[in-house]
Amino acid sequence: MPLPTGDTIGILADNLRKRNSVLPISAGNATKWASGLSLPRGTKTVLYTGMMYQLIPYIAAMSKVQAGIEDSFLVNFIKLGRQVNKVINISAFMAMPSKSMKEAYNRILVNIAALLQQAGVQFGYLYEEELYSGALIYDLGVDDLLGEHAQKVYNTFKKHGVKNVITVDPHTTNMLRSVYPALIKGYDLNVKSYLEVLVERKIQPKNSLNLEAVIHDSCVYARYENVLNEQRTLLANAGVDVKEPENSGKFTLCCGGPAESLYPNKAKAGAQKRIDQLIKVSTNAVTMCPICFVNLQKAAGDRLRLNDISTYLVQAYCGEGGACAAR
Amino acid sequence: MALVNPEFVDAVSRGEFNASACMNCGVCSAVCPMGIELLPRKLFRYVLLGIEDRVLDNTETIYSCLLCKMCEANCPARVRIAENVRYLRYYINKKVFKL
Numbered sequence: 424m425p426l427p428t429g430d431t432i433g434i435l436a437d438n439l440r441k442r443n444s445v446l447p448i449s450a451g452n453a454t455k456w457a458s459g460l461s462l463p464r465g466t467k468t469v470l471y472t473g474m475m476y477q478l479i480p481y482i483a484a485m486s487k488v489q490a491g492i493e494d495s496f497l498v499n500f501i502k503l504g505r506q507v508n509k510v511i512n513i514s515a516f517m518a519m520p521s522k523s524m525k526e527a528y529n530r531i532l533v534n535i536a537a538l539l540q541q542a543g544v545q546f547g548y549l550y551e552e553e554l555y556s557g558a559l560i561y562d563l564g565v566d567d568l569l570g571e572h573a574q575k576v577y578n579t580f581k582k583h584g585v586k587n588v589i590t591v592d593p594h595t596t597n598m599l600r601s602v603y604p605a606l607i608k609g610y611d612l613n614v615k616s617y618l619e620v621l622v623e624r625k626i627q628p629k630n631s632l633n634l635e636a637v638i639h640d641s642c643v644y645a646r647y648e649n650v651l652n653e654q655r656t657l658l659a660n661a662g663v664d665v666k667e668p669e670n671s672g673k674f675t676l677c678c679g680g681p682a683e684s685l686y687p688n689k690a691k692a693g694a695q696k697r698i699d700q701l702i703k704v705s706t707n708a709v710t711m712c713p714i715c716f717v718n719l720q721k722a723a724g725d726r727l728r729l730n731d732i733s734t735y736l737v738q739a740y741c742g743e744g745g746a747c748a749a750r
Numbered sequence: 751m752a753l754v755n756p757e758f759v760d761a762v763s764r765g766e767f768n769a770s771a772c773m774n775c776g777v778c779s780a781v782c783p784m785g786i787e788l789l790p791r792k793l794f795r796y797v798l799l800g801i802e803d804r805v806l807d808n809t810e811t812i813y814s815c816l817l818c819k820m821c822e823a824n825c826p827a828r829v830r831i832a833e834n835v836r837y838l839r840y841y842i843n844k845k846v847f848k849l
């Protein structure tokens with residue numbers, strides 16, 4: 424028997440309603456990446472993490488437990504969990520990620536901030552006031568709750584006078600750019616992914632990486648947001664010989680990750696299929712979404728070296744060792 | 751014998767359940783990374799016909815969809831498959847899971 428769908432969605436929805444995130448993490452853990460960067464609070468243009476990169480290590484730790492209990496009697500635990508979760512945040516008692524995993528994901532955000540600074544972009548950050556976008560709740564079809572939450576997120580931007588939002592992952596980009604405008608009256612935020620901003624700013628490389636990597640496009644960038652050229656332009660200018668796998672660009676194959684919250688074993692099978700395609704082309708692969716990154720990494724083991732695109736970009740555009748100001 | 755609920759499509763769609771253009775060509779099933787045989791050909795047809803029981807029998811399939819739009823990118827009739835799946839989830843969340 425698979426995980427009880429209704430109860431699992433119920434826990435995620437209760438968390439968003441009561442704690443503003445599907446999987447609540449402490450403000451300290453959500454904002455740690457920015458410590459020492461001296462980013463101003465708020466301002467007209469903000470870097471909005473949407474908390475995806477910070478949440479992934481926690482989701483990965485939890486799904487390890489989930490994948491183990493799929494098809495077992497322990498599914499009843501989740502049923503009990505929903506009632507308890509309404510009163511106590513049960514996520515706090517679930518598996519915790521390792522320090523090194525948290526640091527690796529925080530490093531990606533630091534790299535992105537460094538790249539934007541290198542491109543001359545002035546931006547701030549909302550720190551602990553930043554809220555999760557609600558992407559998973561949207562996917563699961565809990566639309567009434569999403570409407571209320573989106574308004575909260577929007578109000579926070581408005582409170583700080585934000586006009587331009589720079590996003591770091593495809594799911595958050597899609598929520599703020601394509602989903603929110605239909606939910607919020609008078610929505611007027613200008614939303615761009617940092618990849619788009621870097622290309623627009625014509626960021627110049629400081630050195631050439633001279634390596635090849637197969638590109639894994641995110642379905643959401645490719646088929647929802649039409650972000651297809653920016654990643655290729657930035658990588659090519661960085662001296663990366665970009666290899667295309669079977670199913671690339673508009674026809675990219677999903678990493679399987681979106682199945683993770685309800686059907687972890689299906690997510691794993693999806694990732695395996697994609698890894699087989701990528702390995703045929705190169706032993707280096709580049710991703711641009713935290714969900715793709717974690718899901719493919721789990722399936723790849725040491726057969727494939729996977730990097731988030733920001734890891735390559737920071738090395739090329741920020742000079743030797745990626746030495747930009749924010750680092 | 752399946753029970754027919756003529757109001758089913760309106761309850762699911764909240765405006766537009768974009769599936770009537772489907773010509774049952776099978777491309778969506780052929781390219782689906784999850785091998786979701788039922789979506790959207792039969793499942794969406796059940797919605798249009800008001801056969802609610804058959805739809806609800808396929809809850810797992812409906813929540814297994816990745817919303818990756820590989821099917822949509824290949825669909826000759828431009829059916830908005832992912833949005834339809836989300837509509838079905840919204841309906842089931844309310845009706846079955848009481849969320």
Ligand code: SF4
Pocket residue numbers: 771772773774775776777778779790791821824825826827828829831
């Ligand atoms: S690809 Fe489009 S037209 Fe063909 S069966 Fe699927 S939904 Fe119908």
Ligand code: SF4
Pocket residue numbers: 778781782783784785786789790814815816817818819820821822831832
């Ligand atoms: S959106 Fe769903 S039905 Fe369509 S190809 Fe992806 S997983 Fe299959």
